[in-house]
Amino acid sequence: MRKEEPLVSIVMLAYNHAPYIEEAMESCLSQQTSFPFELIVCDDASTDGTTEIVRKWAEKHESLVFLPQSVNGRGLNSLMDALRHVRSKYIAFCEGDDFWSVPHKLEKQVRFLEDNPDFSVCCHKVEMKFEHRPGDEKKQYIYKDCSADDERIRQGIFYADEAIANYYFQTSSFVFRWRFRDGLPPWFRKWMMFDHALMMLHAVEGKIKYFDEAMSVWRRNESGYSWLQNVDKGVFFQKEGGGWICFYEEMDKFFSGRFHLQIRERILLALRGMIANCLETGNVRLMRRIAEDHQDWFLELVKDNASLFEAARIAFPEQVVRVPPWAGKPGETEGSSMPTLGGFMELGLLDIPEAQDSVWAHWTKGQEVACFAHPLAALLAWLYHRRVRRLWLPVVGSRLIKEELRNLWVPYQFYPVGGDFSPPIDFIAQTQPGDAVLTCSWLGRPPAAEMRRALAERDGVLWIDDRSLALWPGTPHEADVTLYSPARVLGVPDGGILVGEGVTVLQPAHENENAFAAKRRELLLERFEHPAVDGALFAREQAIELENPLPGGAMSRLSASMLARIPLHDVIVRCRENWSLLHGLLGDWSLWPESRTVDFTPSVFPMMVPETIPPIFLLTALNRRGIVCSGFDMALTAKYEGSLGEEVELLKRLLCLPCDHRYGEEDMRRMAGEVLRILRGESDLGRPGTRLMS
Structure with missing residues (x-):
C-alpha cells in the first residue's frame, strides 16, 4: 500500500510501441509536481517487446502500475481496466507512442483545476510529429485559434457545445476532474473513440480551459488508429463508420438531445465518407443500404425541404455574391478608404504598372469591349441584342446554355464536333441568314482554318468565336464577336468578355438595380398562400422571366486590373x-x-x-x-x-x-x-x- 494516495492518475495505453514507450513513460514520470501521481500503463498484448520493457520499468518505479492484457482487444479491455483502477481526483492521458514535452505540464493543469472548481476539463496545444519525414520540416500543431473579439475566447475558456462542434483537442493534452469512480455509462465500452466521449462526459460538468502552449507531442505513425483517417477518409469511414455513428447516437441519447445538432454534423461526416467510398468503388448496393439505414440523419431533411430549398434559390438570386470579397463590400462609395476585409487590407493592385503585352491588350486589340460577370451572361446578352434567328451549337456543350436559350425563345441546332474536336464544315451550308454559329477553341486549340474561312465567307450568318477554354488561340479576331472567360483559364475572380463591333452598348453597370428578385419574391409569397398553381400565377411567372431574361452584373474591376498586368x-x-x-x-x-x-x-x-x-x-x-x-x-x-x-x-x-x-x-x-x-x-x-x- 502506498504511503500517499495520488492526486492524479495518468493512463497510458500501449500496443506494439517498443520504439517509443520508454520516451513516453519517462516524460510522465519526470514531471515536476507538488503532489503525488501514478502512471497506469495498459499493454494490449504487444508482440514487439513492449510488454517486457514496461515490466522492467514497473520493477524500478513504485508509482508505475502495469496492467498487461493476455489477449489483444483493440484497446477496449485495456482502457476499461485502466479506468476501473483510477481512484484519483484527476485523470490524465498519454498514449504509448506520444510523450509530454515539458516537465511542468501536469503541475500547471492540475493547479488550475484546483484553483478553479467551476472548470472540469483542462487541455492545451499539441505538437504533431510525423514519422518518416525530415526533421527540419515546419512544426504543425493541434490547436484552437483564440484570437477573437470575445474576451472569453481570448482567455481560452470554452463550453461543451463548442467542443463537440469543433473537436480541436488531442488525448495527450487532457486532464479531467474524474467523475466516474463508480463506473462509466453502459454504452461507453462499445466504441473506440474514448477521448471524445470522456471529454464530453466531463465537459458537461463545467467549463473547459485551454492553454495555448504546446506541452505534448502527438506522434503520427502508421500504427495509430487515426492514421487511416488521415490517409484515406473514404476507406477509414467504410471500415469504422458504423462504430462512429453508433457511438454518437448513444452519446445523443445520453445527453437527451442537448447537443443534437452538433452530433448530427459528426454523424454526417461519417456518412459522407462512407457514401463517397461507395461511389468511388462502384458499390451502389451498399450506398443504397447506408442511405436507407441512416435516413433519419440526412435523407429526411433533404426530402422534407427540397421544395423550400429550390424556392429560396429561385426567389433570392441576388443573395449569391458574384464578386470576390476582396473587391469591395456592397454599397461602398468610390471615395471610401481601403477597407479591412477578412483581416487583410484590400489589394493595392493599381500600384503595379500595366504590362504592354498584357493579356487584356492582346484580347481586346483596341476593339469595343463589354465585360460581364459570367461568359454565359455575355453570350446571351449578345444573342438577345442581335435578335438571332437560330443558334448553331456544337453537340458537346453545357446543358445550361440550352435552358437559357429556351428562356430567350431562341431556337438552336446542333452540329457534330468529331472524335478529336475537329468539326466537319458540311453543316455550314444548311445555315440561313439571321442564324449564328458558335465555335469553340476546344482545349485551347482554335477552329481549323477551313472552318474559319467558311464562316467568314457565309453571307448573313453571324459567327461567335467562343474562346472561354483558350488562353490565346494564336489566331486573329475574325468572327463577328469573340468571347473570353478569364476566370476559367487564368484564375481571376470572374469575367465574361465580349470583343467586337457594337458590343459597348451591352456593358452592364457595376451596381445594377435589378427588380427581378423582388418580383420573384412577391410571386413566391403568393405561391405559399395559394399552393395550387393556377393559370394566372403561371402566366405571371412566365412574364417575369421574359421581362428579365438575363443575369445582370459586370465583371469585377479586380479581374480587369489583373488582366492588364499579366504579360x-x-x-x-x-x-x-x-x-x-x-x-x-x-x-x-x-x-x-x-x-x-x-x-x-x-x-x-x-x-x-x-x-x-x-x-x-x-x-x-x-x-x-x-x-x-x-x-x-x-x-x-x-x-x-x-x-x-x-x-x-x-x-x-x-x-x-x-x-x-x-x-x-x-x-x-x-x-x-x-x-x-x-x-x-x-x-x-x-x-x-x-x-x-x-
Missing part, C-alpha cells in the same frame, strides 16, 4: 513548354499524338485513358497524390448520344492534365511519373477493380 508572352511560353514536356512523356496517350509542339496556348493536356482503366480511377488516384485534374466537364447532349458513334467513347475516356503557366518542369515530370505509375498498377488504390471493401 501574355510569358504565359504562352510556359504553357507550350509544359505541353511539349508532357507530350514527350505521355505522347502515346495524347488525344493529338502528332502534336509534340502547338501554336496555341494550352491550359490542359488532353490524355486518352486506356480502355482497361476507368477514367474516374485514374482521376481519383492522381487527386490523392495532390494532382488536381478533371474529366472533360462538358456533358454530351443526350438527344444526340445515340448517333455519335465512337465520338461518345472518346470523350468519356478524356482526362485533362493541368499544364498552364502556374507549373514548371518539375511539376510536369512529377505528374507524368504519377500517371505512369498508376498505369502500371502501382497506385495507392492498387489496380482498378481490386480494391476490397471491409
Whole structure:
C-alpha cells in the first residue's frame, strides 16, 4: 500500500510501441509536481517487446502500475481496466507512442483545476510529429485559434457545445476532474473513440480551459488508429463508420438531445465518407443500404425541404455574391478608404504598372469591349441584342446554355464536333441568314482554318468565336464577336468578355438595380398562400422571366486590373513548354499524338485513358497524390448520344492534365511519373477493380 494516495492518475495505453514507450513513460514520470501521481500503463498484448520493457520499468518505479492484457482487444479491455483502477481526483492521458514535452505540464493543469472548481476539463496545444519525414520540416500543431473579439475566447475558456462542434483537442493534452469512480455509462465500452466521449462526459460538468502552449507531442505513425483517417477518409469511414455513428447516437441519447445538432454534423461526416467510398468503388448496393439505414440523419431533411430549398434559390438570386470579397463590400462609395476585409487590407493592385503585352491588350486589340460577370451572361446578352434567328451549337456543350436559350425563345441546332474536336464544315451550308454559329477553341486549340474561312465567307450568318477554354488561340479576331472567360483559364475572380463591333452598348453597370428578385419574391409569397398553381400565377411567372431574361452584373474591376498586368508572352511560353514536356512523356496517350509542339496556348493536356482503366480511377488516384485534374466537364447532349458513334467513347475516356503557366518542369515530370505509375498498377488504390471493401 502506498504511503500517499495520488492526486492524479495518468493512463497510458500501449500496443506494439517498443520504439517509443520508454520516451513516453519517462516524460510522465519526470514531471515536476507538488503532489503525488501514478502512471497506469495498459499493454494490449504487444508482440514487439513492449510488454517486457514496461515490466522492467514497473520493477524500478513504485508509482508505475502495469496492467498487461493476455489477449489483444483493440484497446477496449485495456482502457476499461485502466479506468476501473483510477481512484484519483484527476485523470490524465498519454498514449504509448506520444510523450509530454515539458516537465511542468501536469503541475500547471492540475493547479488550475484546483484553483478553479467551476472548470472540469483542462487541455492545451499539441505538437504533431510525423514519422518518416525530415526533421527540419515546419512544426504543425493541434490547436484552437483564440484570437477573437470575445474576451472569453481570448482567455481560452470554452463550453461543451463548442467542443463537440469543433473537436480541436488531442488525448495527450487532457486532464479531467474524474467523475466516474463508480463506473462509466453502459454504452461507453462499445466504441473506440474514448477521448471524445470522456471529454464530453466531463465537459458537461463545467467549463473547459485551454492553454495555448504546446506541452505534448502527438506522434503520427502508421500504427495509430487515426492514421487511416488521415490517409484515406473514404476507406477509414467504410471500415469504422458504423462504430462512429453508433457511438454518437448513444452519446445523443445520453445527453437527451442537448447537443443534437452538433452530433448530427459528426454523424454526417461519417456518412459522407462512407457514401463517397461507395461511389468511388462502384458499390451502389451498399450506398443504397447506408442511405436507407441512416435516413433519419440526412435523407429526411433533404426530402422534407427540397421544395423550400429550390424556392429560396429561385426567389433570392441576388443573395449569391458574384464578386470576390476582396473587391469591395456592397454599397461602398468610390471615395471610401481601403477597407479591412477578412483581416487583410484590400489589394493595392493599381500600384503595379500595366504590362504592354498584357493579356487584356492582346484580347481586346483596341476593339469595343463589354465585360460581364459570367461568359454565359455575355453570350446571351449578345444573342438577345442581335435578335438571332437560330443558334448553331456544337453537340458537346453545357446543358445550361440550352435552358437559357429556351428562356430567350431562341431556337438552336446542333452540329457534330468529331472524335478529336475537329468539326466537319458540311453543316455550314444548311445555315440561313439571321442564324449564328458558335465555335469553340476546344482545349485551347482554335477552329481549323477551313472552318474559319467558311464562316467568314457565309453571307448573313453571324459567327461567335467562343474562346472561354483558350488562353490565346494564336489566331486573329475574325468572327463577328469573340468571347473570353478569364476566370476559367487564368484564375481571376470572374469575367465574361465580349470583343467586337457594337458590343459597348451591352456593358452592364457595376451596381445594377435589378427588380427581378423582388418580383420573384412577391410571386413566391403568393405561391405559399395559394399552393395550387393556377393559370394566372403561371402566366405571371412566365412574364417575369421574359421581362428579365438575363443575369445582370459586370465583371469585377479586380479581374480587369489583373488582366492588364499579366504579360501574355510569358504565359504562352510556359504553357507550350509544359505541353511539349508532357507530350514527350505521355505522347502515346495524347488525344493529338502528332502534336509534340502547338501554336496555341494550352491550359490542359488532353490524355486518352486506356480502355482497361476507368477514367474516374485514374482521376481519383492522381487527386490523392495532390494532382488536381478533371474529366472533360462538358456533358454530351443526350438527344444526340445515340448517333455519335465512337465520338461518345472518346470523350468519356478524356482526362485533362493541368499544364498552364502556374507549373514548371518539375511539376510536369512529377505528374507524368504519377500517371505512369498508376498505369502500371502501382497506385495507392492498387489496380482498378481490386480494391476490397471491409
